[in-house]
Amino acid sequence: MLLCDIGNSNANFLDDNKYFTLNIDQFLEFKNEQKIFYINVNEHLKEHLKNQKNFINLEPYFLFDTIYQGLGIDRIAACYTIEDGVVVDAGSAITIDIISNSIHLGGFILPGIANYKKIYSHISPRLKSEFNTQVSLDAFPQKTMDALSYGVFKGIYLLIKDAAQNKKLYFTGGDGQFLANYFDHAIYDKLLIFRGMKKIIKENPNLLY
Secondary structure, X not given: OEEEEEOOOEEEEEEOOEEEEEEHHHHHHOOOOOOEEEEEOOHHHHHHHHOOOOEEEOHHHOOOOOOOOOOOHHHHHHHOOOOOEEEEEEOOEEEEEEEEOOEEEEEEEEEOHHHHHHHHHHHOHHHOOOOOOOOOOOXXXXXXXXXXXXXXXXXXXXXXXXXXXXOOEEEEOOXXXXXXXXXXXXXXXXXXXXXXXXXXHHHOHHHHO
């Protein structure tokens, strides 16, 4: 079974248990004869996907209890296997969603870590810098690189901590492992979105035929 999670920058695939990533240009050249079950948040690819007969859109099959308007299918899929907890998907944007008794209570969105770098560099060339991933969040910074890093990482950390309260934390996405390291007992699951997709297919076995 071939699953595909299409974002704005990349398409992630899970082929049985083999995980691989293509950028969008590579994805447009990708050819495969078998059924590909996908979710997509990339507006530019919607028409392209409609013309691919072996691509099956899973989005219409997700029934998700939320009053949030416009919740992205990637966020729904990431939350779909979680009954109680906070789901953090850290990619080009960082999304934080709160689930209680399988009900989505709401969520919020931050820029992804790479996009914070772009934001700083747009403010001033002097703020163009790599981040110090080892910066202490317990001491005030004494140089610009650390000040930028502290501002980003501590801000993200405090928002997630405040949202989580005593709930279990589930991280996914490219920066998910890094952010999970700030929290005791956090779970990093690279395949969290794919688990939601697999659950949908299990609930709708006719999709396989």
